[in-house]
Amino acid sequence: MLYLSFPRLVPIIGFLVLPLILSLYWQKVLLSVAVFALLAISWDILAQSSMVSLGQALFFGMGAYFAGIMNHYLGLPPFLTIPLATLLGGLLSTLLLMPVLRLRGIYFAMVTLIIPLMLVRIIEASKIFGGTDGLSGLTPLPGGLFESYLILIALVVILFGFRRLMDSDYGLILRGINDNDRSVMNAGINIYWYKIQALFMASSIGAFAGAYLTHIYMFVGMPVFALDYSILPIAAAVVGGPGSLAGATLGSFLLVPLSEALRGFGGLRIVFYGLFLVLFVVALPEGIFHYLQRKYEQFERMVEVEK
Amino acid sequence: MSGGPLLQVQNLSKSFGGVQALSQVNFELAQGELLGVIGPNGSGKTTLVNLITGFVKSNSGTVSFRSQDITNWAPYKIIRLGIARTFQMVKPFYQLPAYKNMIIPLYSPRVKQLAGGKYGDRNAVALDLLEEVGFERDARVAYKPASVLPQGYLKRLELAKAIALQADLFILDELFSGLSLAELATLIPIIEKLRQEGKTIIMIEHRLRELFRITNRVIVLNFGRKIADGAPREVMESDAVKKAYLGTEG
Numbered sequence: 351m352l353y354l355s356f357p358r359l360v361p362i363i364g365f366l367v368l369p370l371i372l373s374l375y376w377q378k379v380l381l382s383v384a385v386f387a388l389l390a391i392s393w394d395i396l397a398q399s400s401m402v403s404l405g406q407a408l409f410f411g412m413g414a415y416f417a418g419i420m421n422h423y424l425g426l427p428p429f430l431t432i433p434l435a436t437l438l439g440g441l442l443s444t445l446l447l448m449p450v451l452r453l454r455g456i457y458f459a460m461v462t463l464i465i466p467l468m469l470v471r472i473i474e475a476s477k478i479f480g481g482t483d484g485l486s487g488l489t490p491l492p493g494g495l496f497e498s499y500l501i502l503i504a505l506v507v508i509l510f511g512f513r514r515l516m517d518s519d520y521g522l523i524l525r526g527i528n529d530n531d532r533s534v535m536n537a538g539i540n541i542y543w544y545k546i547q548a549l550f551m552a553s554s555i556g557a558f559a560g561a562y563l564t565h566i567y568m569f570v571g572m573p574v575f576a577l578d579y580s581i582l583p584i585a586a587a588v589v590g591g592p593g594s595l596a597g598a599t600l601g602s603f604l605l606v607p608l609s610e611a612l613r614g615f616g617g618l619r620i621v622f623y624g625l626f627l628v629l630f631v632v633a634l635p636e637g638i639f640h641y642l643q644r645k646y647e648q649f650e651r652m653v654e655v656e657k
Numbered sequence: 658m659s660g661g662p663l664l665q666v667q668n669l670s671k672s673f674g675g676v677q678a679l680s681q682v683n684f685e686l687a688q689g690e691l692l693g694v695i696g697p698n699g700s701g702k703t704t705l706v707n708l709i710t711g712f713v714k715s716n717s718g719t720v721s722f723r724s725q726d727i728t729n730w731a732p733y734k735i736i737r738l739g740i741a742r743t744f745q746m747v748k749p750f751y752q753l754p755a756y757k758n759m760i761i762p763l764y765s766p767r768v769k770q771l772a773g774g775k776y777g778d779r780n781a782v783a784l785d786l787l788e789e790v791g792f793e794r795d796a797r798v799a800y801k802p803a804s805v806l807p808q809g810y811l812k813r814l815e816l817a818k819a820i821a822l823q824a825d826l827f828i829l830d831e832l833f834s835g836l837s838l839a840e841l842a843t844l845i846p847i848i849e850k851l852r853q854e855g856k857t858i859i860m861i862e863h864r865l866r867e868l869f870r871i872t873n874r875v876i877v878l879n880f881g882r883k884i885a886d887g888a889p890r891e892v893m894e895s896d897a898v899k900k901a902y903l904g905t906e907g
Contacts, residue, residue: 519760519779520754526761530748532712537762538736538822 357646358510359601365405365506376607377498381566383606384501385559388508390590390598392555395512398521398593399548400528402455405462407579408446409556411469412439415479417561418570421591422485426625439557444550451545456529466575473572484571489566501562505599508555513595524548582606587615589630591637600639661724663688663857664709664826669718671704678704679881682718686826689847691858693868693889696878697901703745703863703896706830710742711735722826722885737767741824743815745831745861751804755792755814758803759783762821771823782821790817791843809840816847826857833864841867865869865889 369377389406396403416435420426426434450461474482491497515521526534527541534541564570582605585600590601608626612619634641662685671679679701687690694702700708707713709720711732719728727735736742749758762768763779784799790813792798803811810833829848833841841864848871851858862868868875869889876894877885879901885892892898 519764522757522760523764526750529750532744533748533818534761535712535732536710536736536742536744537818538733538767539761540731540733540764 354652361596362506365502366499369495369502373496379607379610380498381501381563383602384505384588385563386582386597386606387505387602388555388559389579390586390602391512391595392552392559393583394587394592394595395516395548395552395555397587398516398528399524399545399552400454400531401451401545401549402459402548403462403552403580404459404584405464405466405580406556406583407575407577408462408469409439409553410560410579411466411575412443412553413557413560413562414564414570414574415439415560416442416557417437417564418485418488419479421488421565422480427490428489432561432565434439435557435561435564436554439560440550440554443553443557444546447549447553448546451542451549463580466580467577470572470575480571482567482572486569486571488565488568488570490568491562497566504558504562509595511600512551516595533612565656585627589627589638590635591639591641591643594637594639594643597639601637604638662686663690664859665719665721665725666705666709666723667719667721669705669720670716671701671708671713672716677881679708679878681880682881682883684876684883684886686857686859688825688857689852689855690874691852691860691872693872693875694859694861694878695865695868695875697862699880700878700901701881702878703830704881706742706828706859706861709828710740711737723811731879736765736822736824737770739767739825740828741819741826742828743819743830743832745834747802747808747811747815749811750816752802754800755803755806755810756780756783756787756799758814759818759821761787762818765822767822767824786817786821787814790814790820790847792817807840808835809837809843810839812836813844813847816844820851824856824900826859828853828859828861830861831863832860833862833867845871865893 368380372380391408393403393406393408413435416438417428420431420434421428446465447462450458453461473479479481479485491500516524523534523539523544527544531541560574583602586601586605587598588601590599591597591607609619609623612622615622630638664686666682666684669679669682670677682705693700694705696702702745704713708715711727711730711734714729719726721727722735722738722740725738727738749846751754760779763782769776777882784794787799788794792810792813798806798810803814806814816829816832819829834843836844845867848858860868860872873888875889875892876883877898884897884901885895
C-alpha cells in the first residue's frame with residue numbers, strides 16, 4: 351500500500367523534516383515558500399470557482415494589516431490576532447468584492463487588481479495605520495521551530511482539506527459554476543451565494559498568510575499590498591498545474607527557492623527567472639503536477655497488467 | 658392547490674435592442690396539460706422559455722405560477738417552486754461521468770426540501786434516475802464520461818437532470834432536435850410516463866410529426882406574436898400558420 355500512500359506521505363514527511371535539516375537562511379525561505387503556496391492555493395480555489403483574481407495581495411494585505419492593527423493598537427497577542435485577522439480579513443475582502451461578483455473573467459480580475467493598489471494610496475494619503483512608515487515593533491511569534499511548524503502544518507491541513515472539499519459534491523457545484531453557470535442556476539442553486547462562500551474561504555486563506563508573515567517580520571506596511579503577492583502565486587499555480595491545489599503548492603516550492611538561488615546573478619536575476627518561467631510554461635503547459643500525475647497513473651496501469 | 662391554471666402568461670413582451678423578440682403573448686396552462694410551442698426559427702420560442710424561467714428579464718407582462726406572480730424572479734427561485742427546464746444546447750460537464758452530472762440538480766435546495774431536509778445518497782439516486790431514462794445499468798453507461806456519449810444519451814441526461822428536480826412543470830426546449838428516429842423512440846415513453854404522473858409539460862419543438870403524436874394543444878409563434886392556439890390539426894389548417902411556415906405568395 352506504500353505505492354498508494356506515497357504521493358501523500360512525501361509532502362507531509364517532507365514538510366515535517368525540512369525545518370530540521372535546513373540552515374537558518376533556508377528555513378526563512380521555507381516560510382516564504384509556504385506563504386506563497388497558501389496564496390497560490392487561495393488563487394486556485396477562486397479560479398476553480400469561476401473567479402480569476404489578480405489581487406491575492408488584497409487578501410494578504412487585509413490579513414497583514416488586521417493583525418498589525420490589533421497587535422499595535424489593542425495589544426492582542428499573536429495567537430489571537432492571527433485567527434481574528436484570518437476571519438476579519440476574509441470577511442472584509444469578501445464584502446469589498448461582493449458587488450462585483452456578477453462580473454466574470456477579465457472584468458472581475460481587473461477589479462481585484464485595482465483594489466489593493468487603491469488601498470495603498472488611501473493609506474499613504476490619509477496617513478492611517480502608520481502611513482508610509484507602517485507599524486513596526488510588533489510582537490514576534492515564539493521563535494525557532496514553532497514558527498516553521500505553524501505555517502507548514504497549516505499548509506498541509508489547508509492543502510489536503512481543500513483538495514477533499516473540491517472533490518466533494520459541494521466542490522462539484524463550485525466547479526460547475528465555472529464550467530456552465532446556467533446549468534447550476536437551473537438546479538435552483540443560488541450561484542452568488544456559492545461564489546461568496548468560495549470567495550470567503552479563499553480570502554481567509556490569503557489573510558492567514560498575511561497575518562502570519564506580519565508577526566514574522568514584526569512589521570506591517572504598504573508593501574503587503576504589492577503586486578508580488580498577486581502575481582507570484584498565479585505563476586506558481588500555473589507552473590505547478592492549476593485546478594489541483596497540489597500544483598499550486600508544488601509551483602511555490604519551485605519558484606520561491608529558485609528566485610532565492612538566482613540572487614547570485616544580481617541585476618540579471620529577473621531575466622533568468624523569467625526564462626525559467628517561459629521554459630516551464632512551454633515545455634509543460636499542463637503544469638508539473640498534472641504531468642507527474644499522468645506519469646504516476648501510467649505506472650499504476652502497468653502494475654495492474656503485471657498481476 | 659387552487660383550481661386556477663398552473664401557469665398563466667399575460668401580455669408578455671421582450672425586445673433585444675430594436676428586435677421585438679416577443680410581443681403581447683398570452684396563454685394559460687392547466688395542471689397535467691402537454692403544450693407544444695412551435696414556430697419558425699427566430700419566432701421567440703426560446704425567449705419565451707427564458708422569460709418564464711427568469712433567465713431573461715421581460716419588458717412588460719406577467720408570468721404567474723400557481724397564481725403567484727413570478728415575473729422577473731431570479732432563475733434559482735423560480736426553479737425551486739417546481740419548474741424545471743432543459744436547454745436547447747446540451748452542455749454537460751464533459752470530463753465527468755454521466756452520473757456525476759446528476760449531482761448538481763440532486764444538490765438542489767428543492768430536492769433537499771422535498772426529502773424533508775435531508776439529502777439521500779446522491780450517487781445512488783443519480784444511477785437510478787439515469788436507469789429510468791434508459792442508461793443501461795449492465796453496460797455501465799452512466800459511468801462513462803459525458804464526452805464519449807452520443808447525442809441521444811446527452812439529451813436523456815439533460816431530461817434526467819430536469820426529472821431529478823421533481824418539478825411539476827417541465828419546459829423542454831427542443832429536446833427532439835438532432836436525434837435519430839431510434840433515439841426519439843427512447844425519449845417519447847419517458848415523456849408519456851411524466852404525463853401519466855400528472856406532470857405539466859411545455860415542449861418547444863421543430864419535429865412537428867413527433868410532437869403532434871403526443872400533444873393535443875399547440876401554440877404557434879411568429880415574429881414574437883402568438884398567431885394560433887389549439888389542437889394541432891386545426892392550427893396547421895389556419896391561414897396565418899401556413900403563411901408563417903410557407904411564406905406568402907408572390
